[in-house]
Amino acid sequence: MSNIDRKFITQNILNLIDFSGVADIDFANLIEKSARTIVRIRKGEALFTIEDINIATEFFDKSLIELNTKNIQFEDNFRNNLKATHKSHTSFYTVLDKRQAITYAITYYLLKNDEFCTSGLTVDKISEFLNLFGWDYSSSYISSAMNRNKKLINIVGTKIIDGNEVNIYKAKPQK
Numbered sequence: 001m002s003n004i005d006r007k008f009i010t011q012n013i014l015n016l017i018d019f020s021g022v023a024d025i026d027f028a029n030l031i032e033k034s035a036r037t038i039v040r041i042r043k044g045e046a047l048f049t050i051e052d053i054n055i056a057t058e059f060f061d062k063s064l065i066e067l068n069t070k071n072i073q074f075e076d077n078f079r080n081n082l083k084a085t086h087k088s089h090t091s092f093y094t095v096l097d098k099r100q101a102i103t104y105a106i107t108y109y110l111l112k113n114d115e116f117c118t119s120g121l122t123v124d125k126i127s128e129f130l131n132l133f134g135w136d137y138s139s140s141y142i143s144s145a146m147n148r149n150k151k152l153i154n155i156v157g158t159k160i161i162d163g164n165e166v167n168i169y170k171a172k173p174q175k
Helices: 006-020 024-030 035-042 050-059 078-085 090-097 102-108 114-118 123-131 139-148
Strands: 153-161 164-171
Touching (some): 006 035, 006 078, 006 102, 024 035, 050 090, 078 090, 102 139, 114 123, 114 164, 123 164, 139 164
Antiparallel strands (some): 153 164
16 A cells, blocks of 8 residues: 555544444543543544554454545444444443444434424434434433534424423434
8 A cells, every 4th residue: 555644544533433433532442542632633633643543443344445545435334233243352342332422323313313304303302212222311411412513403493391491403404
């Protein structure tokens, strides 16, 4: 391989972290780095080292050539496929067996829910939907996540439930 582009590979690894639903802190622990290092990498202030890249190739079951490719492929059910691949690799499996990061649940599941995209859902309904996948996020955690993801989600109204005014969240139209 003639041209290894660490900046490009770093971005692909970050995309794989997001697409697999692995929390940044869990990936940081896997590569024996601090959470702050991952924050610096996400900000573009640092790159993954060659050692980090080697661990990532094994963890994500992607070759160095694939990580150095512009059109890296994300297969359906990626996280579960990784779990099956690493079922006998304790440190990798442990990371994959944890609850997915809520950003993953929002991006790859909630934003594909027809009702959420067309009419919107309250936090309680979002919680019920995510519970279908075995993901138990608290209402306050979901509410905070909705507010943190304003690029993807709008508050489209409110509703009175049990005497309380609650927000209705809906996916922003995709451009």
